[in-house]
Amino acid sequence: MALQLNSYLTMDGSAREAIAFYIQALKAEVLFIQSFGEMPENPEFPLPEEVKERISHATLKVGDSVLMFSDSFPGNPPQKGSMLSICITTDDYAESERIFNALQEGGEVEMPLQQTFFSPGYAMVTDKFGVLFQIFTKSPQ
Template sequence: MSVRLTPYLVFPGTAGEAIAFYEKALDAQVLFKQSYGEMPANPDYPLVDEQKGLISHAMVQVGESQLMFSDSDEGKPIPQGNQVTICITTKDASLSKKYFEGLKEGGTVILDLHEAFFSPAYGQVRDKYGVTFHLFTEGESMN
């Protein structure tokens, strides 16, 4: 069973600046970076021009560790407790579902576990202690 916990940093429109800063300060290497404008268009959530350049997701390597980054999709201030979250990565959708169900007990579902263009099972939940988790299943989605 392979499970990985990765800190996920969310910024109010400054993720690109933060990534550049960590590249310099920590010799970080960008493994992946995508803006909201580079994602597949979603007619239910049309983007305004200011959102298109914001970072939707980035993965950065620092030594043997990785950090994930994104901007809030509106570039607005991040609610307290949401700037640093944890991404739980598995290769098994049923394991992601088990963790999601366990964490949502007494907590709040932010985004139901669902199939997305980037994952066969992805969701977000804030547990009863106020910690926000992203559940991410690696692999090809059916979309």
């Protein structure tokens, strides 16, 4: 049996902007994207106009991993914080540095990219959307 864990990010109306940002910063590929307005209509639950452009579900492929997104409904924002962090693992220091530099744009560095006892290049950065990333570079074998 195969088991896969995927990180799922719920945004407060900024999912489309976040997806564009991660395409650039992480070289992500969009596998699926759908707005609430593109979903089949339900006459029992009509959508307000301001919801129709928000993302109901999106899936990005980032390397060998999957990152999923949706927007919340207006008036019901997700709680920001460090309840979820995403660990990006690479075996190439230059790629770790590129990712770190891209994610810190408009964000906040929690720990600069540096050598640690467990990694030749490790960092923590909260991006401009409030998502905490750990960047872990594997040691050469």
